Amino acid sequence: MQSRLPTLSDVARCAGVSYATVDRVVNDRGGVAEKSVIRVRKAIDELGYVRNVAAANLSQNKTYRFAAIIPTGTNQFFQQLRAILEAERIRLLADRIDLRIEGIAAFDGEALCERLDILSQTGIDGVALVGTDDDIVAQKIAELRSAGIAVLTLVSDAPNAPRDAYIGIDNRVAGQTAGRLIGLCHGGAGGRVLPIVGALSAPDHAERLEGMRETVTALYPDLDIAPVIIGRDEHEIVENKLRPIFKNSHDITAVYSVGGGNAGLLRVLRSLPDGQNRPIVVLHDIVPQAREALEDGVIDAIIDQRPEVEIANALSCLRSIADRRMPDVTDPILPTVYFKENLPPPGRDSSVRPGHTVNGTASGHASKSRILKEIDQ
Amino acid sequence: MQSRLPTLSDVARCAGVSYATVDRVVNDRGGVAEKSVIRVRKAIDELGYVRNVAAANLSQNKTYRFAAIIPTGTNQFFQQLRAILEAERIRLLADRIDLRIEGIAAFDGEALCERLDILSQTGIDGVALVGTDDDIVAQKIAELRSAGIAVLTLVSDAPNAPRDAYIGIDNRVAGQTAGRLIGLCHGGAGGRVLPIVGALSAPDHAERLEGMRETVTALYPDLDIAPVIIGRDEHEIVENKLRPIFKNSHDITAVYSVGGGNAGLLRVLRSLPDGQNRPIVVLHDIVPQAREALEDGVIDAIIDQRPEVEIANALSCLRSIADRRMPDVTDPILPTVYFKENLPPPGRDSSVRPGHTVNGTASGHASKSRILKEIDQ
DNA sequence: GGCGATTTGATAGACGTCTCTCAAAAAAAG
């Protein structure tokens, strides 16, 4: 009984009106008498009509044109973000979404504005960018918005800018989670937590630090917090500032690094003398170096913002705004804690998917390819 | 420059062949000379042609008919799973996916088989069920498969059954993660871990226990593991078995409960005398009770399998198999660790979405509704 | 060159929705 789902024509017949009237109702074209609207609505409810999005998209033949602007450079996290975006491109094209991926120098507000100008001239529907706290950027975002272009901030928000939405984790919550984890790991004993940030002027770094401080002081009064190391996300600076600290004093029991430049931290940790206890170490974002360190047992946990989820949400949100409808309800992105054991497998393109075991066909279904992989544990 | 994306007609023109030939190539109809195939492939590459899935779906006018069979009863996790499925129904209908949600008594293999029989007669394309270790179920799954119906196991696999795929977490990894977390929380001190399971015959419970044991014995030799409590997922049994243990001996420093019946555990924990230190407690799955306990500080962490992701992956996988194509690459589902701080907000239908701040329109865009919510912090 | 087999081209209808236009009907205003 392959019962066909109801179409708008079915609704029209059921409501006793013409297709045109139904169309006027469902597409808000106006000029319909109240009683007709009610009859149509009732018919829709009765039949359980649901719009066929494939047909709707096809008829409009709209190609969404979006752009993502991601900082270039050596930052592994942003390289990863870019890789995820590239991988999504083809998939998106199938849904008639044309995604341009652009790179600019990190934290260069003027370059960002210039790029946005060029983009807006080529005609795009929406853009996602990594927000910075910068007046000219905020102003440019306002310009784009009033030109009808959707603007999202990704990973880091742009304070005071009238962006449509911010897609990213709550960095204060991330910091609180780190604080909780560090507190738990002390098992009731005292200790001293050393925070490392890139710059306090970066909103996300400041918020993470603040969140950690909040939780530790409130819940773990036996812990105190050492003066913050400012590493500018550069591994040499981090290393140079850390070496003397670990050499001269042995009271650091935990390290929380909120940003980049962790290569320096890891070098220091790996070179600690055998006698000296390694502190509890919590980092952010699963990048190759951090992954390796976790696998080696040099660090204890990574707090990740799941960039692939961020991107999926960002695109879904861009599309909703471009369509002028409510965004789909997506689950909020929460900072996620990874240990050595539940570290996700590397590489988004990996064919090995532990949480997803697939069998081959038992017998039939000769034509066309079917799945023939077996990946048990 | 709203450059239209290339269509199959464009490909035909570019390749210098007719539409019919291109169609024969892209849809594997055969009867095409090798040189033509090559020219078409080249044209597709050159133009960057990507099939318009909206058009493809529309032309086929196929309604996928899937079913999900979820155990009924008081188990909060399965109630949650069902709620997520219900919420997805409408969204799925828009994509012409007709999802039936069925309930059966938990762990009743015969009832399951009966239901599967009825379902297969009504004509469905695929079914997702919670696997059990049961021969008649395995046989029924084989029957369905050879009748051309896709079968997925969800949450718990069905050993020896020729299901198309298992969608769920690796329960051994979940147990290892729990072990790591418990180990870390002891901060190097010794202790004694008390495991609680529903039944050792349940594959997921056994695997979680085994994973925890593995990690604790390998990495935290100062911890030992107390005899396992078998609670049959029933809170009275759990409570009755736990009370004397906590009354008579005060050496339990951690509790790991792999399954249900946690209401009993929580009652015991809440009634511990003030003098007695509360052990580290790790549970599975964010259900209302567990959430509340985490918020109250009665337990320390919850390991979650993110049922909403499992369902999304299951549906995507069912669809892929029904289409006889490779499943989309989805990220594997990994057990996720939640503390009080990064606990996701309750209710899937909540309009408050912390990780997703949305602004109203600054000025224009009069027609139709737009988003007007501001949910900061 | 003639035969059969293989390969190609041309074309048409279907899917459900959107967007139009134009005329007809009904309702409200004078």
Add this chain to the structure above:
DNA sequence: CTTTTTTTGAGAGACGTCTATCAAATCGCC
């Protein structure tokens, strides 16, 4: 009542793909 305005109906064409049919062209082979 007529006139104006509002509301409704009927229908056509487009979107890109799938599926089909039938005739025409090309090929291999003797």
